[in-house]
Amino acid sequence: MDSDKVEAIRDWEVPTKVPELRSFLGLANYYRRFILGYSDIAAPLTDLLKKNHAWEWNSSCQGAFENLKAAIIKEPVLALPDFTKLFEVQTDASDFAIGGVLMQEGHPITFESRKLNDAERRYTVHEKEMTTIVHYLRTWRHYLLGAYFIVKTDNVATSYFQSQKKLSPKQARWQDFLAEFDYSLEYKPGKANVVADALSRKAVLAALLSTTSCGVLDTIKEGMEHDPVAKQLLDLARKGKT
Template sequence: MQEGHPVAFESRKLSGAETRYATQEKELLAVVHCLRAWRHYLLGSKFVVKVDNTTASHILTQPKLSARQARWQEHLAEFDFYLEHKAGKKNHVADALSRRADLAALRRITPMSASRVTNDIHELIIENMKKDPQMMAIMKMVESGQLKTFWIENEVLMTKGPRMYVPRAGELRQKLLRECHDT
């Protein structure tokens, strides 16, 4: 949640073995899956993961863990977060998404396309590109033909999807998130 708004949703079908996991392990599996999916956004940030299962919110602090839980704990250790319980009755959005098949389309994340970017934001991206050393290094590699997974379009770095690479410098990423999720 960012300022009370969900930032993204993620889901996948459980494997045969996963369907037999205990409820708290399924909750934790969901957390592990989401953190893997959003790793590049979450590393280096402090955040809270809200789960609707009380036991799941404490599972990683138990003195004895199963081998599976220990593997998950090792994976989760690279993130700066904590699990917080949020009762299902108060978690209407997640509850609705997990229970209503007709809302399956909402579970998919649609990245912001370049066509939806206003001129002001396009200029901000270009301005912030110059302040981001990592981005400048990638741009040089693209221009020299060393990277095939990126290309430059309208002075902006693009990657598969096509998705726009947004510089880390400044408040631009936060501004884009607010613009996309507050509308």
């Protein structure tokens, strides 16, 4: 198995709080029909989501987490490409990262996520979504070129170029690149776009964890400045009360 295809899942960081666990389980649950005994495997993790259940990441949780990651990146979940079948690209863009999965008939073929660079983070919402689509079509070009496929996104990117009175050089390059492919864009609500959404969130977390210690708080504040819980935690951290 090509390690690049599964790196985004294999290197998923251990969840440290409920929202991170929900994101991971959202992805895992999407493929539960392919994972034998999914409910039993995931039980220690789903227990952590129960109301009034204290967060305690123990060895059972760690084992369940590792077992689910292993199940997602092996057969029968992960599939080899079949060029006689329709490809589907699912993408998601957040303020700080992008995520994508290439699929056929509900089975993932390859996963990928990355953080946005400084210039990309200043893009508009539509530009971030188009950046994401262009990135994954370029990444998986060897699968997609010459075949009809579907791109599913949780943003209304289908009318992006039509809404521009005049294209910038960047937008013109995107349009020229996309013209090489035979595809349709379909809107997929964020709640249904769980795999790509989880991958983009995972990339945000990875970016935070890989930041040098002197810049961690600045990165967190920038990404979560509108989150009152995060603000409270930062205040406690500064006072040495965590």
